[in-house]
Amino acid sequence: MLITVIDGVALGVLLFTIALGLSLVFGVMDVLNLAHGVLFLGGTYVAVAVLGDGGGSIATLVLAALVALVAGALAGAGLSLVTRPISARGHLDQALLTLGIAFVGADLLSQAFGNEVRSVSPPAALASSVGIAGGSYPVYRLLVIVVGLLLAVAAWYVVERTRVGALVQATVADAPMVRALGVNTTRLVTGVFAAGAALAAFGGVLGAPIISASPGVDTRVLILGLVVVVIGGLGSVSGALVGALLIGQAETLGVSLLPTYASFLTFGTMALVLLLRPAGLLASGRTA
Amino acid sequence: MTAVTTPVPDAQPTSALTGRPSGLTSRVRRDLVVGAVVVLVLAAVPFSAPPEIVNALSRILALALLAVSLDLLVGVAGLPSLGHAAPFGIGAYAAGITAKELTTVAPVQLLVAVLAGAGMSAAVGWLVVRSRGTYLLMLTLAVAELFHVLAGRWQDVTGGTNGLVGIPAITLWPGGDPVRLAGYRYWYVLAVAVVGFALVVVVSRSAFGRSLRGIRDNEVRMSSLGYSAFRLKYTVFVLAGAVAGAAGSLWAAQARFVSPTDLGFEVSALALLAVVIGGRGSLWGAVLGTALVFYVRDEIGPLLGGRGQLLLGLVFIAAVFLLPRGFAGLRLPRRRPAGASS
Numbered sequence: 001m002l003i004t005v006i007d008g009v010a011l012g013v014l015l016f017t018i019a020l021g022l023s024l025v026f027g028v029m030d031v032l033n034l035a036h037g038v039l040f041l042g043g044t045y046v047a048v049a050v051l052g053d054g055g056g057s058i059a060t061l062v063l064a065a066l067v068a069l070v071a072g073a074l075a076g077a078g079l080s081l082v083t084r085p086i087s088a089r090g091h092l093d094q095a096l097l098t099l100g101i102a103f104v105g106a107d108l109l110s111q112a113f114g115n116e117v118r119s120v121s122p123p124a125a126l127a128s129s130v131g132i133a134g135g136s137y138p139v140y141r142l143l144v145i146v147v148g149l150l151l152a153v154a155a156w157y158v159v160e161r162t163r164v165g166a167l168v169q170a171t172v173a174d175a176p177m178v179r180a181l182g183v184n185t186t187r188l189v190t191g192v193f194a195a196g197a198a199l200a201a202f203g204g205v206l207g208a209p210i211i212s213a214s215p216g217v218d219t220r221v222l223i224l225g226l227v228v229v230v231i232g233g234l235g236s237v238s239g240a241l242v243g244a245l246l247i248g249q250a251e252t253l254g255v256s257l258l259p260t261y262a263s264f265l266t267f268g269t270m271a272l273v274l275l276l277r278p279a280g281l282l283a284s285g286r287t288a
Numbered sequence: 289m290t291a292v293t294t295p296v297p298d299a300q301p302t303s304a305l306t307g308r309p310s311g312l313t314s315r316v317r318r319d320l321v322v323g324a325v326v327v328l329v330l331a332a333v334p335f336s337a338p339p340e341i342v343n344a345l346s347r348i349l350a351l352a353l354l355a356v357s358l359d360l361l362v363g364v365a366g367l368p369s370l371g372h373a374a375p376f377g378i379g380a381y382a383a384g385i386t387a388k389e390l391t392t393v394a395p396v397q398l399l400v401a402v403l404a405g406a407g408m409s410a411a412v413g414w415l416v417v418r419s420r421g422t423y424l425l426m427l428t429l430a431v432a433e434l435f436h437v438l439a440g441r442w443q444d445v446t447g448g449t450n451g452l453v454g455i456p457a458i459t460l461w462p463g464g465d466p467v468r469l470a471g472y473r474y475w476y477v478l479a480v481a482v483v484g485f486a487l488v489v490v491v492s493r494s495a496f497g498r499s500l501r502g503i504r505d506n507e508v509r510m511s512s513l514g515y516s517a518f519r520l521k522y523t524v525f526v527l528a529g530a531v532a533g534a535a536g537s538l539w540a541a542q543a544r545f546v547s548p549t550d551l552g553f554e555v556s557a558l559a560l561l562a563v564v565i566g567g568r569g570s571l572w573g574a575v576l577g578t579a580l581v582f583y584v585r586d587e588i589g590p591l592l593g594g595r596g597q598l599l600l601g602l603v604f605i606a607a608v609f610l611l612p613r614g615f616a617g618l619r620l621p622r623r624r625p626a627g628a629s630s
Contacts, residue, residue, distance in 0.1 A: 026422060026426075030421070030422055031422070032422045032425050032426055086608060086609075089612060090421075091368065091421045091422040091425060092362070092368045092425070092560075092564070093564075093608050093612065095368075095370070095422070095425050096560065096561065096564060096604055096607070096608050097604070097605060097608045097609075099557055099604055100600075100601045100602070100603070100604025100605040100607075100608065101601065101605065102601070103597050103598070103600055103601030103604060104598055104601035104602065104605070105601075106597060106601075107595060107597040107598035107601060108598070111595075219433070219553055223429065223430055223433040223434075223553075226426050226429060226430045227430045227434075229426065230426065230427060230430060259441060260441050260442050260443070260444075262437075262441065263434045263435075263437040263438040263441065264434075264438065266434060267431065267434040270430065270431075271415055274415045274416075274427075275415065278418065278419070
């Protein structure tokens, strides 16, 4: 039981890496980035390519994370470039464009890495287990939780306590006004897109030993990420974290207690939040 | 629905006396003639085409009805949905389970599927139509995907990831012979699809449809005129779900197999692509768009050795950049985008 709860926290912090990018891109640019799941999947394949089947060392894991961060940031900047020309045409066209890019990206990944499930073992130094509450628990997952929570704190600090973060929040609330005050929102949006994408790809590397890389992972994490954004509220770091931890619990506890009805639990959580707090639990004040 | 006789702003020009669009009769006559010719041509297909083609056409008709119902939502009412496979797939499951457990009579299956699609949309719509634009896209996608996961896990009812197998052939009336020939089954699918399409066209051209366009183009003005935006949107959401459920029953009748993929993200996305390629709000464009999209996926895709997804992705990108108004836009004057920013 406790093990399952900890597993849920591990899944939750992984979902956080996806949801934060989705939420900020959505918030500052009003774009539903359907290619976000592919960025995560790309990150897991980076781990597959760099770590190999053997697991590698901590150094190679760090290398994989750096590669994923850079590649993710470039991909995110590219996405923001291609969606900008059609930003006047409404949400649907932008969403469809990112969906097309997601299809192409998923196809290229499955061409490069095959359709079978590619699992990655954690670095040998972290492959052991520690005893918790009478059971043993993999050290790597604990590390994932620690890194994820550190990320959350860092992201919270950047968004809530720095000048750039204040600009991002202001753009979420009222983009035309921020432009009118003379801020280059184009550059800001590209930056947010790149940072969100880099975070998703980093999450992919981090999660590779937990969620094995295979086609279909992209859609799954994208959907769960969307649910987290709905629950947490747009453009809010703490909202994304709370939502991600909630859904992480709903998914793992639900699957272990009521396998059939687990998706009802996830859906029920979302429906309840929508009914009681339509803008999300910790929203920055705007629904659409 | 108290104010439906008020002329609607931003709709087509209306006659001051009747409050109805001027030139309606000649337009209706032209559409009826064109429609009758198209239906006759489609009905003649089984006489000259091999069964594989007829079956492929049956599938496309079922999916076209799905796309048309989605167009009512996206193009006419301005409610972009990325989860329209949910009422479709639930309708298909409902029809398939009815066929296995209750009766092989197709109209009964159709009715059950319509009720299932409408019921699901009524439950979900209550929550989601309060939002708009990108948020609505996200919500519909999330909800539909949860149903997708549920269909894969709920072994006892849906057969899990193996799908619902062993659906018996339909009969047209109680005690009738099972319809096994591709041609007869096609005619049944065609008949239901034509009725469904006509229903959507009538709804879209009614006062209700014009109110929906009003909501799409200027919700604030419609609200200040006394229309309940929530009630209009909720009604069209349930209606579109009912038609999608009907399309699902056609799918089950044709394929005699329902799997979780049928209510998955890909079906929703392809239906939306069909609507966009066809031209939002044109309805007939959605039918053409469906034919093109599923021809690409099912006929050209396999020829490329499993690269169908790549091709579809490129079609998506090309459709967004090259055909912003769809096929219909190649001829019609420019209109405001369906999901004009909020």
